[in-house]
Amino acid sequence: MNDVRYKIMPAMGAGEGPWEYAPLDEFILSIPGFVYALKFFGIIPPIHVLNEILESGCDVAGMGGGAKWKPFSLSESEYEELVENLITNPNHEIREDRRLWEKPNYEKWHMSLLGKKPRGK
Template sequence: MSRVIRYIRYDYGRGDEPREASLLLFLYDIPYFTSCGVLPSRFIINEILKVGANGGGMSPGATWEPFEITDEEFESLKKDIQAVPIDIIRASSRYADAPFIIDPSFDYLEDRATWSREVCQKYGAEWLRRVSPEIYGKMDDQALRNVVETMTNRRTDQTFQPRP
């Protein structure tokens, strides 16, 4: 059984919204959680979860009591990602654009910025075409690489601190 996470999600101008969700739904509700749709390693996930907040300012965000997940929870999470239809996840979570991509070949990277750049080099164009085919489906590969590079640089510069 997946743990239940209690958290607050917020969007500028909408106020705070207390929530409870499974680990799967919670992670899809955290802004800037993935890079180019790739599920981070357990190490990077725990670095994010130990902070207790992500996003914020005038951007959407979420806050929670800091915690870490176990190896068992991580393995269960990967199975859930593959088993639960994205439409079910999308009904409860803001950032369920597409199922997370699971690629453990990047798990050796422990620096989030480096990990983000590496996964986006591999998956950035594919991810953009999956989540916004009407915008990115007709772009050539070089134009998509430029978009991905810009997005990756912006995301890795995000500060992951609780809002004031």
């Protein structure tokens, strides 16, 4: 799994952090838009939703900061490897929910996710 070079943008008013490198699975767990889905709901987004964000090169969390990186996308095989790494990692309880795969974009996928019951509840 390739490393991703990215920069965390802290909350409003603080200077940007340094450029960092992390394996793809750790990087995904640091993107604000996916942290909520992965850590609170334990659900990995489908490839088209993930690529929508990765291709944008940034994820801004408003006044809460965000992250930026050089835009890229994942192939099917890279996505499958990422999913396997996230699902089998004993430090996380992450799964796929293919019922959400029909959502055409991040916004609709995220809204559907919010209608689900968080894990452990």
